[in-house]
Each structure stands twice: as structure tokens, then as C-alpha cells.
Amino acid sequence: MRKFNLAIAGTALLFAVGAASAQEVGDPAAGEKVFNKCKACHAVGEGAKNKIGPELNGIVGDKPGADRGGFKFSKPFQDWAADKAAWNEELLTAWISDPKAVVKGTKMVFVGLKKPEELKNVIAYLASFDESGAKQDPAEALKAAAAK
Known part of the structure; x- marks a missing residue:
């Protein structure tokens, strides 16, 4: 009887851990x-093109400052990005929350997102697009980006 109860508790724990991981990714x-x-x-998604800023398909896991369809990044951004391996959740959170504080002299005029839940959710949204704009599993994209 105890083994059965432990098995059920272990299964419940696995489900709880899985649910927590899914929540950590954002919505x-x-x-x-x-x-x-x-x-x-x-822009992001199928047919996305550069606008004032670069299109963002496949941004999660990509090297900051990498070619985005010919988009011209500012010199301060290029200098900052030079030693960065990949846009992961941590780097995107810092950047999206306050671009001007992260890169002095950036062309990006956005004041940033301040609510942690909004940051987590928009990063999950960006992670849900691969390089071509097709849908992908955001949890897997974020996991791969963290490993770079």
C-alpha cells in the first residue's frame, strides 16, 4: 500500500513540476x-518584414545583432551585442524592460515593459515563431537558447 501511495505522490509531483515549467515559460x-x-x-510571423525595427522571427536563440533581413543596427547596439551568444529569456527580459538602460545610444525609443508577467508572456510569444515565421514550441526554443 505504501509503494502505491508513493507512486501516486511521485506522479503528482511530476505533473506539478511539468505544470510549473509550462507556467514559467509564459503564455x-x-x-x-x-x-x-x-x-x-x-513584425513577427509568416511574411514578417523589417519596419523601423527588425522583424523578430526566430529571435529567441539567435545572436543579438545577427542579420535580420538587412536591418541596420546602431553602432552602440552592435558593440553591446558583440560578446552576446544568443537572445535567451534573461537577455530579452533585460532588453525589453528598458532598452535605453541596456544600450546607451540605441535607436530603439520604446520605454520598455515593466510588468514581469507581460515580459514573460511576450517572450513566450516571440519564442513561438521559428526563423521562417512558422509556429514552434516556445518552451523548447527558450530551453535551446538557454543552452547557448
């Missing part, structure tokens, strides 16, 4: 709504 659907604040300058 891409909620992030899509947050991304409305970004749409004036950025």
Missing part, C-alpha cells in the same frame, strides 16, 4: 496581446 496568447505595443516597429 504566448497573452504575449500576442502585449506584442501590440511592439507592432508599430516590429
